[in-house]
Amino acid sequence: MTDPLSFLSGHAVQWGAVVLLMTGLYIVMTRGNLIKKVVGLNIVQTAVFLLYISIGYVEDGTAPIVLEGAARYSNPLPHVLILTAIVVSVATTSLALALIVRIREAYGSIEEDEIRERESD
Amino acid sequence: MSLVQHLPALQVAVPLLAAPLCAMMVRPRIAWLFATLAAWATFAVSLAIFHRVLDRGLILYEMGGWAPPLGIGHAVDPLNALLLVLVSGMAAIVMPAARPGVGVEVAPRAQRLFFTLALLALTGMLGIAITGDAFNLYVFLEVSSLASYALVATGADRRATTAAFNYLVQGTIGAMFILIGIGLIYMMTGTLNMADMAVRLREARDTAPVQAALAFIVVGAGIKFAVFPAHVWMPNAYTYAPSLVSAFFGATATKVGAYILIRFIFNVFGVDFAFGEMRIGWALIPLGLAGAFVGSLVAIWQDDLKRMLAYSSVAQVGYIAAAIGYANRDGLIAAIVHVFNHGLMKGALFLVMACVILRLGKADMRSFRGLGRRMPVTMGCFVVAGLSMIGVPFTVGFISKWYLVVGALDAGLWPVAALVVLSSLLAIVYIWRVVETAYFREADGPRTREAPAMLLAPTLLLTVLCVAFGVATEFTVGVAGSAADMLGVLP
Numbered sequence: 341m342t343d344p345l346s347f348l349s350g351h352a353v354q355w356g357a358v359v360l361l362m363t364g365l366y367i368v369m370t371r372g373n374l375i376k377k378v379v380g381l382n383i384v385q386t387a388v389f390l391l392y393i394s395i396g397y398v399e400d401g402t403a404p405i406v407l408e409g410a411a412r413y414s415n416p417l418p419h420v421l422i423l424t425a426i427v428v429s430v431a432t433t434s435l436a437l438a439l440i441v442r443i444r445e446a447y448g449s450i451e452e453d454e455i456r457e458r459e460s461d
Numbered sequence: 462m463s464l465v466q467h468l469p470a471l472q473v474a475v476p477l478l479a480a481p482l483c484a485m486m487v488r489p490r491i492a493w494l495f496a497t498l499a500a501w502a503t504f505a506v507s508l509a510i511f512h513r514v515l516d517r518g519l520i521l522y523e524m525g526g527w528a529p530p531l532g533i534g535h536a537v538d539p540l541n542a543l544l545l546v547l548v549s550g551m552a553a554i555v556m557p558a559a560r561p562g563v564g565v566e567v568a569p570r571a572q573r574l575f576f577t578l579a580l581l582a583l584t585g586m587l588g589i590a591i592t593g594d595a596f597n598l599y600v601f602l603e604v605s606s607l608a609s610y611a612l613v614a615t616g617a618d619r620r621a622t623t624a625a626f627n628y629l630v631q632g633t634i635g636a637m638f639i640l641i642g643i644g645l646i647y648m649m650t651g652t653l654n655m656a657d658m659a660v661r662l663r664e665a666r667d668t669a670p671v672q673a674a675l676a677f678i679v680v681g682a683g684i685k686f687a688v689f690p691a692h693v694w695m696p697n698a699y700t701y702a703p704s705l706v707s708a709f710f711g712a713t714a715t716k717v718g719a720y721i722l723i724r725f726i727f728n729v730f731g732v733d734f735a736f737g738e739m740r741i742g743w744a745l746i747p748l749g750l751a752g753a754f755v756g757s758l759v760a761i762w763q764d765d766l767k768r769m770l771a772y773s774s775v776a777q778v779g780y781i782a783a784a785i786g787y788a789n790r791d792g793l794i795a796a797i798v799h800v801f802n803h804g805l806m807k808g809a810l811f812l813v814m815a816c817v818i819l820r821l822g823k824a825d826m827r828s829f830r831g832l833g834r835r836m837p838v839t840m841g842c843f844v845v846a847g848l849s850m851i852g853v854p855f856t857v858g859f860i861s862k863w864y865l866v867v868g869a870l871d872a873g874l875w876p877v878a879a880l881v882v883l884s885s886l887l888a889i890v891y892i893w894r895v896v897e898t899a900y901f902r903e904a905d906g907p908r909t910r911e912a913p914a915m916l917l918a919p920t921l922l923l924t925v926l927c928v929a930f931g932v933a934t935e936f937t938v939g940v941a942g943s944a945a946d947m948l949g950v951l952p
Contacts (some may be wrong), residue, residue, distance in 0.1 A: 356861075367473055368630060381633055388637050388644070395648045418647070421596055424642065428603045432633055435607055439626045447621035459620060 353394040360387035372452035374443065378436045385429040392422045463678040468513070469522035469535040472506050472545065473588045475499060480580040484573060490560070492573035496580055497556045502555035503583065504645055507545040514542040515940070517949075520594070522658035529593065530654040536593035540797060540944035544590045544720050547804050551712045552583045555808070558919040559705050561912070565586055566617050566703040569674060575615055578673075579709070582608035586717050595729075596653045597644045598721070602639065602685070606632045609714060613702040624697035631684055631694040638681030638720070645674035646729070659729050664689045666734045678725050686718025688745075688782045689752030692775045692887055694747035704815035704824075712808035716800045719781050723796065725784065727948040736788040744784030750880050752779025757887035761894070766824045767814050770807065771893055773850065776884065777803045783877065784865055790945050792868035795861060802849075802857035802930065809846040809923035813839055816912035816920060831904025836911050840899050847892035849927045852885050856931040860938065
């Protein structure tokens with residue numbers, strides 16, 4: 341078992357991903373405003389992007405382009421994967437925002453509690 | 462190279478290419494006709510694949526000639542061949558009914574886009590089922606999910622929009638969890654090909670990322686699969702979506718989640734790791750049974766029958782989760798057979814709701830009064846599919862329940878077997894309420910007649926299949942058995 345301090349500092353990026361994931365989930369669960377929920381969802385997605393990008397990191401690695409004198413390259417595959425995931429998240433966000441526009445047209449509000457009130461009458 | 466060899470690529474390519482073409486067809490009737498033909502072509506492809514798989518076992522297809530693990534491959538074994546047939550078969554049956562069914566629920570201008578979305582959802586589900594690549598699975602999952610959220614939002618009731626939004630939030634979190642799980646496995650194995658992952662994971666299984674990956678994937682697939690308590694998105698989504706969307710998704714969407722769970726647990730992680738070391742059976746069986754009881758109990762109190770069916774789906778999904786948790790051959794057969802059988806019966810029941818809504822405007826208890834005499838064929842379908850939901854012999858539901866109980870006894874879990882039987886009794890209550898209202902109450906609503914043949918015929922067809930596969934059980938049980946054998950569980 342390594343000492344706790346180096347365990348924390350050695351995995352700084354992964355801890356960052358964990359903190360972002362928890363922050364995002366907390367926002368999604370506790371906020372009643374639908375736009376804020378979407379923002380929370382975006383933070384969750386960003387956490388996943390960060391995790392994937394950290395996988396591709398190679399110590400002392402350069403960009404994966406053939407260069408004179410470069411011996412180590414970062415792994416480009418996770419980066420490419422996450423480009424796809426970013427596109428997906430853009431699509432998710434735009435669909436969510438489009439739904440919010442429809443919800444506002446139908447209920448006149450984007451606050452969850454007000455919508456619930458109007459749903460029952 | 463002949464066309465036959467490219468069938469796995471066509472399985473996804475046909476609906477994917479048909480979708481944008483469909484969006485260009487301005488007249489709703491043409492768009493519908495085109496979408497129906499595309500669905501039938503897709504169904505024909507999946508039948509051909511199914512035939513070949515039964516003939517020679519595993520089919521591996523290298524996309525563009527790039528061999529996995531470098532390239533992306535499709536892999537078809539009896540498990541996903543059966544799922545392909547279910548998903549594309551449901552699309553082929555429901556799509557023709559969409560013309561009269563959707564006509565009243567979706568504005569004519571939006572109908573071509575509705576069919577485009579339906580084809581995209583179909584593409585995504587087939588892609589999840591057929592791909593052998595874990596990241597590809599995530600991408601197809603998002604393709605089908607995004608199309609599903611939009612389809613749910615096309616419902617006429619304004620609550621459809623909030624239902625779709627909640628579905629989107631929870632579905633996206635589920636997908637993100639699956640993506641994290643895949644990333645963690647990639648971190649430890651350096652591969653995205655599922656067969657390759659399975660081999661390399663044998664050495665890396667005792668590490669924290671792999672254990673976390675299992676947890677993330679089980680929870681993520683559990684949300685998509687609507688296992689209790691992650692089922693919250695489902696009742697509203699299925700209640701307020703257009704009835705045909707409910708029929709198609711009720712029969713297929715959660716089943717795809719079940720497939721992801723089975724594929725990852727049994728193929729990628731392996732039975733020893735998932736059940737021996739990580740003991741996920743202790744999560745799946747209690748949650749599955751809790752879902753079975755909560756779903757059935759809540760279904761009893763529902764006035765809106767689409768909502769009742771949605772809660773009944775929570776219960777049925779619970780049975781599938783519990784059956785996966787047994788981790789033995791009969792349990793796996795029960796899970797696979799129930800995925801198929803529940804698809805047939807829930808499809809039939811939601812189509813009955815579509816018939817009733819088309820004629821009476823809504824499907825609550827009040828509009829069902831005296832319906833047995835006014836819409837005899839529709840109600841006949843409800844009774845037969847309802848009996849199947851309860852698990853009466855000579856229906857598909859009985860076969861599922863039989864293997865559910867046998868599997869539990871096999872695993873030495875007799876209390877589980879007793880609880881499965883007990884929760885099935887609750888299904889009698891919620892089905893009987895409707896039957897009683899339809900046959901023994903006087904009608905007080907407007908006069909009505911049977912739904913048009915375009916809608917009634919698919920309903921009848923699914924009901925007949927509920928009985929046919931309940932009598933001729935060799936087909937489903939045989940395929941599920943060979944799928945279970947390939948997944949490597951001990952008999």
